[in-house]
Amino acid sequence: MNVKDKVVIVTGASSGIGLATAKLLAKHGAKVALVARSKEKLEKLSKELLHSLAVPTDMTDEKQVRKMVKDVLNNYGRIDILINNAGVGYDERLKHHAKMTTCLRPTRPDMLPRKFLRG
Numbered sequence: 443m444n445v446k447d448k449v450v451i452v453t454g455a456s457s458g459i460g461l462a463t464a465k466l467l468a469k470h471g472a473k474v475a476l477v478a479r480s481k482e483k484l485e486k487l488s489k490e491l492l493h494s495l496a497v498p499t500d501m502t503d504e505k506q507v508r509k510m511v512k513d514v515l516n517n518y519g520r521i522d523i524l525i526n527n528a529g530v531g532y533d534e535r536l537k538h539h540a541k542m543t544t545c546l547r548p549t550r551p552d553m554l555p556r557k558f559l560r561g
């Protein structure tokens with residue numbers, strides 16, 4: 443898949459799989475919105491990755507998720523791909539997962555204003 447100039451949101455971009463994915467996408471020319479709670483880590487990473495944007499967000503907080511989507515749209519004008527990776531290991535409480543899933547609704551393409559969708 444050619445990701446050059448695609449606008450990609452990567453949640454959980456501050457470590458692990460999300461961090462590796464964000465780096466790979468940026469290397470292949472994507473414009474990557476870096477999402478996680480760790481503001482400093484994201485800002486440091488954003489300086490390393492060309493055309494990336496740090497958007498510190500707690501994905502369990504719907505207000506913050508909506509603001510994140512708005513910030514990404516304001517900065518890039520559209521969203522092409524969502525890598526919905528943020529999460530926690532099995533030892534964390536299931537409640538955390540449930541809340542996060544609920545709050546992810548605002549990032550679903552069908553909830554974005556049509557004018558921002560491509561095609």
Ligand SMILES: NC(=O)c1ccc[n+]([C@@H]2O[C@H](COP(=O)([O-])OP(=O)(O)OC[C@H]3O[C@@H](n4cnc5c(N)ncnc54)[C@H](OP(=O)(O)O)[C@@H]3O)[C@@H](O)[C@H]2O)c1
Pocket residue numbers: 453454455456457458459460477478479480481499500501502527528529530531542
């Ligand atoms: N690694 C595995 O073997 C494995 C297996 C099955 C599934 N998974 C799933 O794959 C995903 C990534 O795993 P990983 O191993 O890369 O985990 P990781 O290294 O612990 O990274 C998790 C990422 O999610 C972010 N995050 C956690 N809670 C968040 C929240 N409330 N809001 C925003 N960001 C949040 C963390 O950033 P902050 O702390 O900065 O917010 C971090 O960037 C997770 O969803 C995990 O459940 C992993």
